[in-house]
Each structure stands twice: as structure tokens, then as C-alpha cells.
Amino acid sequence: MVDVPVSCRSREYPLFKEKDVKILVTAKRVEDPESKIKVKPDGSDIVREGLKYKINPFDEIGVEEGLRLVAKHGGEVVVVSIGGKEVQEQLRHALAMGAQRAVWVNHTGALDQMGVAGLLQKVVEKEKPDLVVLGKQSIDDDQNQVGQYLAEYLGWGQATFASKVESLESEQEKSKTPALQVGADGKTVQVVREVDNGLATLECQLPAVVTTDLRLNLPRYASLPGIMKAKSKPIEELTPEKLGVDVTPKVQVVKLASPPERKAGIKVPDVATLVDKLRNEAKVV
Amino acid sequence: MPIVLIVAEQQPDGNLRKATLNAVGAGQQLAEKAGAELHVVLLSKEPSKVSEELKGLGAKVVHTAEAPEFEHYLAETFAPAVAELAKSLNADYVGMASTAMGKDLMPRVAARLQAAMATDVMAFNGSGADISFSRPMWAGNVFAEVKLTTPVKAFTVRPTEFPAAEGGQAAAEVKAFSPKVEASRTKFVDFKEVKSARPELTEARVVISGGRGTKGDFKEIEALADLLGAAVGASRAVCDAGWVPNDLQVGQTGKVVAPQLYIAAGISGAIQHLAGMKSSKTIVAINKDAEAPIFQVADYGMVADLFKVLPELREALEKAKS
Numbered sequence: 001m002v003d004v005p006v007s008c009r010s011r012e013y014p015l016f017k018e019k020d021v022k023i024l025v026t027a028k029r030v031e032d033p034e035s036k037i038k039v040k041p042d043g044s045d046i047v048r049e050g051l052k053y054k055i056n057p058f059d060e061i062g063v064e065e066g067l068r069l070v071a072k073h074g075g076e077v078v079v080v081s082i083g084g085k086e087v088q089e090q091l092r093h094a095l096a097m098g099a100q101r102a103v104w105v106n107h108t109g110a111l112d113q114m115g116v117a118g119l120l121q122k123v124v125e126k127e128k129p130d131l132v133v134l135g136k137q138s139i140d141d142d143q144n145q146v147g148q149y150l151a152e153y154l155g156w157g158q159a160t161f162a163s164k165v166e167s168l169e170s171e172q173e174k175s176k177t178p179a180l181q182v183g184a185d186g187k188t189v190q191v192v193r194e195v196d197n198g199l200a201t202l203e204c205q206l207p208a209v210v211t212t213d214l215r216l217n218l219p220r221y222a223s224l225p226g227i228m229k230a231k232s233k234p235i236e237e238l239t240p241e242k243l244g245v246d247v248t249p250k251v252q253v254v255k256l257a258s259p260p261e262r263k264a265g266i267k268v269p270d271v272a273t274l275v276d277k278l279r280n281e282a283k284v285v
Numbered sequence: 286m287p288i289v290l291i292v293a294e295q296q297p298d299g300n301l302r303k304a305t306l307n308a309v310g311a312g313q314q315l316a317e318k319a320g321a322e323l324h325v326v327l328l329s330k331e332p333s334k335v336s337e338e339l340k341g342l343g344a345k346v347v348h349t350a351e352a353p354e355f356e357h358y359l360a361e362t363f364a365p366a367v368a369e370l371a372k373s374l375n376a377d378y379v380g381m382a383s384t385a386m387g388k389d390l391m392p393r394v395a396a397r398l399q400a401a402m403a404t405d406v407m408a409f410n411g412s413g414a415d416i417s418f419s420r421p422m423w424a425g426n427v428f429a430e431v432k433l434t435t436p437v438k439a440f441t442v443r444p445t446e447f448p449a450a451e452g453g454q455a456a457a458e459v460k461a462f463s464p465k466v467e468a469s470r471t472k473f474v475d476f477k478e479v480k481s482a483r484p485e486l487t488e489a490r491v492v493i494s495g496g497r498g499t500k501g502d503f504k505e506i507e508a509l510a511d512l513l514g515a516a517v518g519a520s521r522a523v524c525d526a527g528w529v530p531n532d533l534q535v536g537q538t539g540k541v542v543a544p545q546l547y548i549a550a551g552i553s554g555a556i557q558h559l560a561g562m563k564s565s566k567t568i569v570a571i572n573k574d575a576e577a578p579i580f581q582v583a584d585y586g587m588v589a590d591l592f593k594v595l596p597e598l599r600e601a602l603e604k605a606k607s
């Protein structure tokens with residue numbers, strides 16, 4: 001679509017589609033959001049024994065949006081993850097959902113948002129996608145930074161917290177149409193964003209960086225054939241050295257601690273007691 | 286002397302966002318610890334509307350840039366202007382409130398300044414050049430102490446964790462500057478504001494939130510909110526279903542609130558929800574299920590049907606009032 005020769009494109013999709021888009025999506029490996037996170041007594045890390053791992057929920061929404069865009073316009077979804085060999089599980093998950101191929105940046109050890117954005121910048125320069133879709137935040141670090149750093153590093157436009165006007169129970173969502181609107185000329189994307197006190201709409205020139213919010217879509221389940229197919233889809237391996245990026249963390253975690261415990265209070269039997277407590281004990285009404 | 290630069294934010298109506306006052310309050314704390322001077326910057330189509338107010342908040346200098354391009358906030362026009370000022374001042378710290386704008390803008394500013402960044406800072410520790418930041422991770426299950434090792438350090442602060450800067454302090458020097466306004470690859474299309482006569486969620490003294498247990502019927506929650514002058518909040522389940530506007534979501538990925546009184550009705554108390562309301566002063570939970578995790582953080586719990594309790598509570602409070 002944008003300054004990418006047609007010959008570079010995957011042509012898996014029939015050409016009668018209006019446009020084809022190449023979308024790069026990220027898939028970070030994170031602790032299952034349902035799991036109980038506890039800090040080790042020495043504060044060096046969390047207790048990792050027995051934890052389950054998943055694709056970052058926001059990234060799964062990004063994969064879904066990419067797949068819907070490609071179903072509408074043609075093109076390909078390339079998924080990228082940075083981490084040790086275990087992150088291939090998350091790549092396979094995205095491939096099983098339907099992504100065409102994967103890029104694995106093999107790196108073990110600490111990594112901060114500048115490091116991730118620096119690596120992604122190189123992957124983007126190599127892949128030349130029209131659109132990069134990331135999660136708005138990773139549910140372990142909760143930093144909410146990588147997409148914005150990446151957009152600035154690339155000099156691209158950004159639309160963070162992508163959502164849509166319709167609810168997740170709407171007909172629009174059930175029909176699995178993409179929420180991101182690629183312009184008829186294939187040069188822009190319109191994004192509805194969840195911001196304070198409402199919804200803002202931006203139009204970004206492509207290529208652009210988008211980060212997903214929770215209500216962009218409901219991700220599909222990987223089907224059994226999808227899972228089988230994913231096993232033979234290619235995963236390209238890269239490293240920070242190959243990409244020429246120094247990933248020494250600039251955000252250094254000194255210590256982790258448990259937040260102050262909030263004590264459970266009392267159960268009140270009836271409304272009269274509740275009102276009495278609120279008035280005379282807590283003094284808040 | 287080191288410099289702390291805080292970015293101010295205007296609301297669509299042109300008034301200063303309350304969260305900016307907390308960010309300036311945080312800036313003051315940081316400036317004291319780091320032995321630094323506090324500066325504030327405002328980019329606006331019409332800075333005069335709030336520059337008077339900003340002047341009295343205790344900063345040394347208030348920098349204002351006026352340009353028609355600043356009418357609608359866009360990361361691509363704001364980030365270069367903030368970064369340009371930070372560079373010309375040689376600022377050591379650049380920060381603002383963790384609002385939607387703060388979260389969108391500050392990492393882009395940081396990238397331009399080759400600064401590392403801490404999001405949602407709750408406290409500054411240490412002194413002089415040795416400052417560390419406390420911030421939540423894993424949905425508030427973990428508090429981390431982090432250090433930023435780049436020369437310039439960027440951050441956003443959680444407004445609920447810092448007192449609002451008070452007005453009427455020694456007047457700051459107001460300096461106008463004219464940043465180069467870069468052409469943006471992104472265009473503002475529109476903003477659909479959710480208007481409400483109730484107080485803003487993050488600023489209200491009382492918040493009444495409903496969960497999936499309401500089945501989408503918020504009438505009683507709204508009636509109680511109106512009686513108490515409270516804001517209405519919601520769990521993710523409720524926003525996902527489209528029962529209430531998205532920006533009422535309280536939690537890890539929604540708003541963080543810390544009112545005097547938080548009433549949760551029909552909310553189970555998932556960790557992601559608790560992340561947004563756990564530091565409320567008094568928490569009341571109304572839930573049919575005695576085992577719901579919300580009771581583990583509630584000061585006063587009622588195991589009951591919310592459709593029965595809420596009207597009773599409203600009547601009792603009404604009576605008590607008169």
C-alpha cells in the first residue's frame with residue numbers, strides 16, 4: 001500500500017479484495033490475568049512457580065483486529081514477540097488464530113520499554129508494514145509506553161487506546177467487521193479512541209502505529225485446524241545483536257514489594273446498621 | 286539547579302483539569318527531594334484562560350505556547366513542543382498526570398528526549414541525584430521501586446496519590462515561547478464527549494459503582510448517586526456490554542479512584558477492578574454472594590440483593606438527611 005513494492009507482499013489472499021494491508025502485531029508473553037501474583041520475600045521478583053502464561057490480552061485483541069482487516073482488505077498479519085524461546089508459545093497462539101507468519105526476537109533477561117521499542121523499530125524497518133498494532137499496555141509491567149515510543153522512533157502517527165463506538169455485544173461486533181477503518185485510497189486509517197470523558201476519532205496517514213483498548217473487539221478462539229496449521233507456519237528468529245540494538249535496560253527495578261494489605265471489615269445485617277456505621281463510624285455521609 | 290517540568294492539561298471547555306493540580310503537587314514533592322526548581326508548561330490555543338490559575342500554584346516559571354494547532358490535543362504536535370522546551374531548559378524531569386492525554390503524550394516526549402519513563406508513579410523516594418519512583422505493576426498486586434538511568438527522566442503520576450497544589454502562592458514568572466509546530470501525519474476528526482451532570486469520577490467524594498449484578502439497570506445506582514452528589518462508576522463487564530459509557534470503567538485499565546466513600550453493587554471484585562478503587566477511604570460492598578472477593582477489601586459488606594438494598598439505602602439516607 002505505502003512505499004512497499006507489490007512484489008514484497010504475500011499473495012495468499014484473492015486479489016479481488018479492495019486493498020491489501022500488511023499488519024505487524026505484537027504478542028507479549030505475560031502471566032495469566034487470573035493468576036495470583038505474589039512477591040518473593042527478598043523482593044527480587046515475583047513467585048513464578050505454578051504460574052500460567054498467556055498472550056497479553058491487549059495483544060490478542062490486536063491480532064484479532066489484524067485478522068479482520070486482512071479478511072476485509074487482503075494482505076497479511078505478521079506477529080512478533082520478544083523474549084526467550086518460551087515466547088514461541090504466544091507466537092503459535094497468534095498463528096493458530098490465523099496470523100500468516102511470525103518473527104521471534106530471541107532475548108533472555110531484563111528488557112524495558114525503550115529496548116522493546118528499539119527492537120520493534122528494526123523489525124518494522126525490515127518488514128515495512130502499513131500498520132503496527134500493539135496492546136495499549138502489558139498487564140505485567142502496566143507501563144503503557146511501547147507503542148508511543150515506537151511511533152516517535154519511526155516518525156509515524158499514533159492512535160492509542162483504539163476502541164469503537166459499538167459495544168462488544170453489538171451486531172457490528174458479531175459480524176466481525178474491523179473497527180479500524182482503512183480509507184478507500186488505502187492511505188489512511190480512522191481510529192476511534194477511548195479517552196477521558198468520551199470517544200475521540202483520529203485519522204492517521206499510513207503507515208501508523210495503533211494501540212488497542214479492551215473494547216476494540218472480542219478475539220476469536222483458535223480452531224483445531226488453526227492449531228494444526230500453525231505448527232507448520234514459519235517463525236523467523238532474530239536477535240538484538242542481529243538487529244543492532246543495545247537493549248541494556250534504562251528502567252531498573254530496584255525492589256518489588258507487596259502493596260499494603262487492606263483488612264476486610266465487617267458484614268452488616270441490614271441497611272439501618274449500614275447507615276449508622278457510615279454516619280457515626282466512617283463519618284462519610 | 287535541576288529542573289522539574291510538569292505539563293498542564295486543559296479540558297475541552299478550556300478549564301484546567303483537576304488532575305493537573307495533583308501533577309503540580311507531585312512536581313513540588315519531587316522538586317523538594319531532588320533540590321530542583323519547578324516549571325510548568327501549557328500548550329494551548331488560548332493559554333490566557335488558565336495561565337492566571339497556573340501562576341499561583343507554586344511553580345517558579347510557567348511556560349505558555351499559543352498556537353491554533355494546539356486547539357485539539359495531538360501527540361504529534363504536542364510532543365515536539367514539550368521536548369523542545371525541555372531541551373532548551375535542560376530539564377532533568379518531565380512529567381504529567383496519568384490521564385488519557387498524559388499516557389498518550391509522555392512516552393512520545395520521552396522518546397524524543399531519549400528518556401526512560403515510569404508510568405503511574407505513586408511516590409518519589411530518595412534525595413538529590415538519587416531519586417527512585419514507586420509504581421504499581423501486575424494490576425497493583427506489586428509495588429515496584431524503579432530507577433531511571435537516562436539523563437532525562439520522564440513520568441506520569443497517579444493523581445489520587447498526590448495532594449492538589451494549592452492556589453494563591455507566590456506568583457510564577459510567566460514566559461511565552463514559540464515552539465516550531467510540526468506538521469502532523471494525524472488529523473483530529475471529532476470528539477464525542479460523554480456529558481454528565483454528575484461530578485467527574487476521578488474527582489468525586491463519593492463513587493457508586495455497578496457491576497454485572499445490575500444486569501444493566503443503573504436506575505437505583507443513579508438515584509443514590511444523585512442523592513449523595515456522587516459519581517457513577519462501573520466494572521469492565523458493564524462497559525463491555527455497552528450498558529454505560531466506557532469512561533466509567535474503574536480498574537487496572539480504566540480509571541483509578543480514591544474517594545471518601547466507594548459503594549460497589551453487584552461487582553465481584555476481580556483483581557483488575559480492585560486495582561482502581563482499593564485506596565478509597567471507606568468501601569461498601571453489596572453482593573448476593575458471600576464469597577465474592579470484593580468483601581475482602583470492604584469495610585462494610587452486605588450479603589444481599591442490590592435491587593432490594595439500594596432503594597432502602599436511599600430512603601434511609603434521605604430520612605437521615607431531613
Ligand SMILES: Cc1cc2nc3c(=O)[nH]c(=O)nc-3n(C[C@H](O)[C@H](O)[C@H](O)COP(=O)(O)OP(=O)(O)OC[C@H]3O[C@@H](n4cnc5c(N)ncnc54)[C@H](O)[C@@H]3O)c2cc1C
Pocket residue numbers: 033057058139495496497498499519520521522523534535536537538539540550551552553554555556557558561571572573574577589590591592
Ligand atoms: C486485561 C484485563 C483488564 C481488565 N481491566 C478491568 C478494569 O479496569 N476494571 C474492571 O472492573 N475489570 C477489568 N477486567 C475484568 C475483570 O477481570 C472482571 O471480569 C470484571 O471486573 C468483572 O465484572 P463484574 O464484577 O461486574 O462481573 P462478575 O464478575 O460477573 O460479578 C458480578 C457479581 O454480581 C453479583 N450479583 C449478581 N446479581 C446480584 C444482585 N441482584 N445483587 C447483588 N449482587 C449480585 C454476583 O454475585 C457477582 O459477584 C479486566 C480483565 C482483563 C483480562
Ligand SMILES: Nc1ncnc2c1ncn2[C@@H]1O[C@H](COP(=O)(O)O)[C@@H](O)[C@H]1O
Pocket residue numbers: 026027028029056058059080081082083111113116133134135136137138139141142143144145146147
Ligand atoms: N517483549 C515484548 N514482545 C512483544 N511485544 C511487546 C513486548 N513488550 C511489550 N510489548 C508490546 O508493547 C505493548 C505495551 O507494553 P508496555 O508499554 O510494556 O505496557 C504490549 O501490549 C505489547 O504489544
